[in-house]
Amino acid sequence: MCKILILIVGLTFSAVLAGAGAVAPQAGVTGRPCSVRKIYVADFGADPRHVNFRLFLEKWLSKKKFTVARKPEDADAVLTGALTISGGDKRSELAFKGAELKSAGGERAWRGDFYFNTGNAFGWLGRGHIENGAKKIAEDVRAACK
Numbered sequence: 001m002c003k004i005l006i007l008i009v010g011l012t013f014s015a016v017l018a019g020a021g022a023v024a025p026q027a028g029v030t031g032r033p034c035s036v037r038k039i040y041v042a043d044f045g046a047d048p049r050h051v052n053f054r055l056f057l058e059k060w061l062s063k064k065k066f067t068v069a070r071k072p073e074d075a076d077a078v079l080t081g082a083l084t085i086s087g088g089d090k091r092s093e094l095a096f097k098g099a100e101l102k103s104a105g106g107e108r109a110w111r112g113d114f115y116f117n118t119g120n121a122f123g124w125l126g127r128g129h130i131e132n133g134a135k136k137i138a139e140d141v142r143a144a145c146k
Contacts, residue, residue, distance in 0.1 A: 034109040034145035036101060038067040040075035044083040049130060053083060053094075056131040060138035066145075077103045079141070085130070093117045094133045101141060110144040112137070 041058050044050040057079070058068045069075035081099035086092065094116045101110040116133045 034101075036066075036077040036103070036109050036145045038069050038074065038076045039101065039141075040069040040072040040078045042072075042078055042080040044081075047085070049085045050083055053085070053130050053134055056134035057138060060131075060135045061141065064138045064142040066138075066142070073104075075104075077101045077109055091117060092129070094130060096133070096137060099137065101145075110141055112140055114140075 039061055041054055041061070044054055061079075062068055072078050079099070079101050082095075082097045084093075084095045084097075094114075096112075096114040099112050099114065100108055102108050114133065114137055116129065116136075
């Protein structure tokens with residue numbers, strides 16, 4: 001019994017230190033196969049953390065075998081969403097709400113809402129957590145557009 005309790009506490013502590021976040025399931029896909037291969041990632045603002053998130057998202061979309069377009073008119077689809085990054089000294093949060101991948105014709109190929117938090121003793125949402133959030137979103141887009 002004591003060993004099980006120690007294991008549970010250890011796993012819980014590890015998850016908290018890793019900055020575990022929750023991701024809402026993908027929703028709103030059109031029912032047709034996603035044929036998007038070239039994506040333009042919209043601007044999320046001038047805040048350095050928002051700029052980093054966009055760069056990380058482009059990096060991970062490329063790693064997931066998408067081509068990242070430099071202009072929206074050069075892309076098959078545009079990825080947009082409302083990004084907020086907030087936090088204090090004990091807890092930080094990243095939310096990417098209303099994320100959508102829409103074709104030039106306005107057809108939605110993918111959408112989702114994402115939420116990540118650190119909630120750990122270190123408390124700040126650093127580069128690693130921002131990159132991890134971008135990676136998970138790119139993985140979700142890839143899963144929808146096989």
